[in-house]
Amino acid sequence: RYNMPGYSGWLATTSDFNTCWIQVDLKENKLIGGIVTLGRTTNITNPQYVTKFRITYRSEESDSFTEYVNTEGNETFIGNTINYEPIFNGFNAHFLARYVRLYPLAYRNMPTLRWELYAC
Template sequence: MEGRGIQDQNITASSMYDNRGDMGPYGARLNFQFRGITGWCKAKGDNDPWIQVEFGRYMIITGVITQGRATDRYQQWVKKFTVSYSDAGQEWTGVTDGRSGIQMTFTGNSDKYTPVNSTFPEPVRARFLRIEPKAWNQVCCMRFEVVGCESPE
């Protein structure tokens, strides 16, 4: 994502703060900061936020790297999140701990700039990946990168 291999329209979210374009999902790329766009932020009334990426082909995904919103004025980042994946973007499977089958809750960021690497216990193969924030500092805002490689088909 950071290298712009994923098109803006392939990054979508449940909502964006006040429908402001400068807080849209396309600003959620790791280390992204351009003309006031400093990350994705959810809308105020969105109680089950998510942000997802469609790869357009199958990928082997081994983890994600998260980061808070790049702004001098606010302290905004995601502290806890879950991750789900899908083949068609309709039915979702949560990333589990590999033993109990219970969906994992990952520890995210503790500041807005330091990237945090969250590695999955087992790689997943999917066309879609969704991050579902569960706890955040001030406002639910984030940037992220997907770690993995293209699936040989």
């Protein structure tokens, strides 16, 4: 969750920077309406956060992941511009999913984040 206290967050290993992703299992299908991302809380001289990302998802009934594309045809999201301020991205095309993956596409210093999905 993005609002947990402390300094921790997900951090991709150095070797994974170009192919890394993080996945959540919601345990059952949910209608997803948005996402909040937040950087990893570190010191001010080494902020770490994801600045651009994409989302894929899969329902319980599916064997493959689907790339999220909004109603304007965009498949990438603008992430954080600083590490300590949460950013909300709404999904104007809601989707049904049990599994959701976030793929960092660009980041500051390290691809680190905390995140939370919002169901409808």
